[in-house]
Amino acid sequence: MIRKVLVPVRGDGKGDGVLAHAAAVARHHKAHIEVVHCRSRPQDLMPFGVHLPEYLRKQIVEQSYKVADQEEAGLRAELKVLASKLNLNVSEDAIGKSETVSFVEQAGRQIDVIKQHGRLADMIVVAKPDRDRNLGHNTLKAALFHSGRPVLMCPPTPVSLKKLGVKVTIAWNGSSEAARALSQCKSVLRAADTVWILSNDADSGPGTSTSDLIYYLDLHGISARLEKFKSSKNIGKELLSASTNLGADMMIMGAYGDSHERETIFGGNTQAVVDNAELPVLLNH
Numbered sequence: 001m002i003r004k005v006l007v008p009v010r011g012d013g014k015g016d017g018v019l020a021h022a023a024a025v026a027r028h029h030k031a032h033i034e035v036v037h038c039r040s041r042p043q044d045l046m047p048f049g050v051h052l053p054e055y056l057r058k059q060i061v062e063q064s065y066k067v068a069d070q071e072e073a074g075l076r077a078e079l080k081v082l083a084s085k086l087n088l089n090v091s092e093d094a095i096g097k098s099e100t101v102s103f104v105e106q107a108g109r110q111i112d113v114i115k116q117h118g119r120l121a122d123m124i125v126v127a128k129p130d131r132d133r134n135l136g137h138n139t140l141k142a143a144l145f146h147s148g149r150p151v152l153m154c155p156p157t158p159v160s161l162k163k164l165g166v167k168v169t170i171a172w173n174g175s176s177e178a179a180r181a182l183s184q185c186k187s188v189l190r191a192a193d194t195v196w197i198l199s200n201d202a203d204s205g206p207g208t209s210t211s212d213l214i215y216y217l218d219l220h221g222i223s224a225r226l227e228k229f230k231s232s233k234n235i236g237k238e239l240l241s242a243s244t245n246l247g248a249d250m251m252i253m254g255a256y257g258d259s260h261e262r263e264t265i266f267g268g269n270t271q272a273v274v275d276n277a278e279l280p281v282l283l284n285h
Helices: 015-029 054-085 110-118 137-146 176-184 186-191 210-219 235-246 260-266 269-276
Strands: 004-009 032-039 100-107 123-127 151-154 167-171 194-199 225-228 250-254 281-284
Touching (some): 004 110, 015 054, 015 100, 015 151, 015 186, 100 110, 110 137, 123 137, 176 250, 176 281, 186 250, 194 235, 250 269
Parallel strands (some): 004 032, 004 123, 032 100, 123 151, 167 194, 167 250, 194 225, 250 281
Antiparallel strands (some): 151 281
């Protein structure tokens, strides 16, 4: 069951779209959204390896607190406005309630904040990284590799649906990454009206074939259809194209069978999806 959705924010201008996607998930699953803001610490702003006079260090500390306070106040005010637009109730206590949102402020490195809050969330929602502006890569990486939770990567395009996860595709190749994604995301699949399995059967072996998968899902009360696609040099793009052609509003896939660094440098299926996705993708590593 999806009951808690985490949305880490950094004041980078992407919060509106990410929260809108999270709200669509929360409506579909009657879940609570926790928006956590990573507050910069003075020590993180000090130049590394450079000795600074005490008066200058003091100025940096005072200025960092002032900026952080202003950013927090702005984000809290923005959250209230967005919550009202998205029909979310602002509530610190979500027990027995649904479609609620709360704001948490925590000082520290972003990777640590996401680790601490993400591990007790059912889903983490982040923005699709922006290569041109060099934004979002660390957030996605921290959520994927350090939380152990499914991560919904949202494109900058607006959410056109009141609910998200109604028509879902699963990228399946029989790998351990795909199996983990399937296991972690069964709640999403159960709540979907339509589920398609995307496969070219190239990597599936005995016990992991698409027919085995359909039977496994059926055991869990999930009805799925097989949709085959032709293999090409860029399977990531083929998966996205197939999902779009089917009218899916979400794609589920295992992430980074090769290392993140290797895929980033040399390319890979996950990196192709991260770079080209125009629909929400639920990733699991």
